[in-house]
Amino acid sequence: MCSKLLKYNFYFFMLLFFGLFVYFLGFYFLYFDYLFLVDWEIISFNSSSVVMTLLFDWMSLLFMGSVLLISCMVILYSGSYMLGDDYKLRFLLLVILFVVSMCFMIVSPNLISILLGWDGLGLVSYCLVVYFHNVKSYGAGMITILVNRVGDVAILLGISILFNSGGWYFMYYNYYIYDWSYLLVLIIVLAAFTKSAQIPFSSWLPAAMAAPTPVSALVHSSTLVTAGVYLLIRFSVLLSHFNVSFFLVLSVMTMFMSGLCAVYEFDMKKIIALSTLSQLGLMMTVLFMGYSVVSFFHLLTHAFFSALLFLCAGLFIHCMNDTQDIRFMGGLVNMIPYTSTCFGVSNLSLCGLPFLSGFYSKDLSIELMSVDYFNLFIYFIFYISLGLTAFYSIRLVYYCMVGFVNLSSCNSFLEDNCMMYSMLFLVFMAVISGSMLSWLIFPFPSLIVIPLEASVFSLFCIILGLFCGYEFCLMNYYFSYCNSFILDFFGSMWFMPYFSTYFFYSSGYFLSLNYVKFLDWGWGEYLMSILMSLYFLMLGSLNLYFQYNNIKIFYSLFVIFALLLLI
Numbered sequence: 001m002c003s004k005l006l007k008y009n010f011y012f013f014m015l016l017f018f019g020l021f022v023y024f025l026g027f028y029f030l031y032f033d034y035l036f037l038v039d040w041e042i043i044s045f046n047s048s049s050v051v052m053t054l055l056f057d058w059m060s061l062l063f064m065g066s067v068l069l070i071s072c073m074v075i076l077y078s079g080s081y082m083l084g085d086d087y088k089l090r091f092l093l094l095v096i097l098f099v100v101s102m103c104f105m106i107v108s109p110n111l112i113s114i115l116l117g118w119d120g121l122g123l124v125s126y127c128l129v130v131y132f133h134n135v136k137s138y139g140a141g142m143i144t145i146l147v148n149r150v151g152d153v154a155i156l157l158g159i160s161i162l163f164n165s166g167g168w169y170f171m172y173y174n175y176y177i178y179d180w181s182y183l184l185v186l187i188i189v190l191a192a193f194t195k196s197a198q199i200p201f202s203s204w205l206p207a208a209m210a211a212p213t214p215v216s217a218l219v220h221s222s223t224l225v226t227a228g229v230y231l232l233i234r235f236s237v238l239l240s241h242f243n244v245s246f247f248l249v250l251s252v253m254t255m256f257m258s259g260l261c262a263v264y265e266f267d268m269k270k271i272i273a274l275s276t277l278s279q280l281g282l283m284m285t286v287l288f289m290g291y292s293v294v295s296f297f298h299l300l301t302h303a304f305f306s307a308l309l310f311l312c313a314g315l316f317i318h319c320m321n322d323t324q325d326i327r328f329m330g331g332l333v334n335m336i337p338y339t340s341t342c343f344g345v346s347n348l349s350l351c352g353l354p355f356l357s358g359f360y361s362k363d364l365s366i367e368l369m370s371v372d373y374f375n376l377f378i379y380f381i382f383y384i385s386l387g388l389t390a391f392y393s394i395r396l397v398y399y400c401m402v403g404f405v406n407l408s409s410c411n412s413f414l415e416d417n418c419m420m421y422s423m424l425f426l427v428f429m430a431v432i433s434g435s436m437l438s439w440l441i442f443p444f445p446s447l448i449v450i451p452l453e454a455s456v457f458s459l460f461c462i463i464l465g466l467f468c469g470y471e472f473c474l475m476n477y478y479f480s481y482c483n484s485f486i487l488d489f490f491g492s493m494w495f496m497p498y499f500s501t502y503f504f505y506s507s508g509y510f511l512s513l514n515y516v517k518f519l520d521w522g523w524g525e526y527l528m529s530i531l532m533s534l535y536f537l538m539l540g541s542l543n544l545y546f547q548y549n550n551i552k553i554f555y556s557l558f559v560i561f562a563l564l565l566l567i
Contacts, residue, residue, distance in 0.1 A: 023069060063296075077311055137210040151191040181238065217310035255285065370454045
């Protein structure tokens with residue numbers, strides 16, 4: 001037990017050191033506008049060469065530093081969270097393997113080398129989702145790996161398209177349009193949509209909550225799901241040459257759908273997963289509007305408070321006797337005040353409360369949407385989605401912390417130092433990272449002059465969302481009795497999980513059943529497959545009969561051979 005905890009602590013300190021070093025190195029590169037390209041040629045074929053390429057610029061270093069810092073805090077948290085688990089060492093190695101795959105993906109400007117990290121993310125996330133060996137985990141892991149496999153195939157197709165250009169450095173070919181550019185954009189967007197769970201591939205992200213909570217904090221909030229956004233940020237120059245309004249609509253609808261589903265959801269981890277999905281839709285929306293740096297800014301700020309949300313949720317679930325239903329919670333602010341405080345700070349940062357980290361990136365995104373040229377439908381859905389964020393966040397806080405409405409008792413699992421220290425760092429980053437990065441990333445402060453009504457509209461949406469969240473908590477029981485179809489439709493992500501699963505295998509079920517009846521249960525199986533086994537069974541029994549050394553058999557054989565000799 002002690003040796004395993006020492007390994008957790010060793011990897012925590014190692015990732016913390018590398019994370020701080022890489023994070024501040026990113027600031028150094030940003031200040032001096034440095035870029036390092038490390039290139040190792042493995043094999044050359046005609047005009048194309050297979051190379052291992054590493055790109056170190058401020059964007060990759062800041063993202064990699066954020067991933068390493070979050071992962072070290074998750075490992076520190078897991079040392080206490082997974083204390084009673086028999087396979088905690090296997091869990092630690094899987095998390096380390098995931099971090100290595102993510103770093104490979106971040107520093108690769110080459111589609112061949114990016115595939116190592118991209119495939120590694122999908123495979124390791126599958127292993128982590130099925131970590132608890134039960135039927136629900138296996139089903140969630142299967143839909144996770146199959147949806148991500150679509151993105152892997154898209155990356156392979158992108159490799160084949162770039163083969164016509166003579167190399168796989170996609171950053172070199174982003175600055176001009178060639179014959180296959182539009183097809184390359186479609187394929188890269190498809191890969192990014194599968195990894196970042198945009199419509200119509202959204203169903204795997206809430207299903208992946210079957211994984212342990214530290215995995216959700218690392219994988220499904222700040223690293224794996226943002227890999228698609230990061231890939232599109234790298235391709236943003238090529239995207240600017242084409243009309244991507246259709247993808248913008250899909251991203252806005254992802255925001256709206258996930259916010260609406262979170263309002264009707266009672267599973268705590270799924271609510272936070274849907275909030276992550278909503279923020280991914282916001283990043284994609286800002287990216288397709290043409291502001292890739294702002295999207296990356298929101299990616300960095302979101303990573304810390306989203307990971308903090310999951311870590312607080314993990315302790316809540318522990319304390320409520322492994323119950324994830326928020327209707328069984330209540331009054332937790334009196335039982336575990338420190339975690340409740342961290343949970344409140346992360347929720348307010350998610351809502352975009354002024355001067356927390358989420359405010360700086362979300363407010364800038366809102367102002368850019370206000371001055372852009374998109375129509376009223378996009379504008380309206382965008383703001384409604386932002387209001388829904390405050391809506392389900394306050395509903396979550398109301399159910400978990402306010403009053404004593406719970407039906408389940410809080411057990412004796414307490415906040416230990418490992419969990420408190422990991423949350424403390426993430427709270428610190430959830431408060432200051434937005435203001436710090438906004439001053440450092442952008443070369444000059446963004447001055448957007450809009451009317452007073454438009455500038456305070458975001459604050460109005462937050463206040464309206466707070467009010468609606470409280471009112472919905474009071475009216476929820478009425479809705480649950482009278483609008484069953486609405487609850488089914490909104491509570492199941494607009495029936496998207498059914499389209500992702502039942503739609504594909506239901507039609508093939510009867511066909512496969514007929515094949516089984518015809519081939520495995522019919523006369524062909526009996527005459528062809530079973531006949532040989534019956535024949536050998538008969539020969540074996542006959543041989544066994546001879547081996548009994550029966551004197552009658554030997555005498556009969558002697559007589560037969562004697563007659564044959566006489567003849």
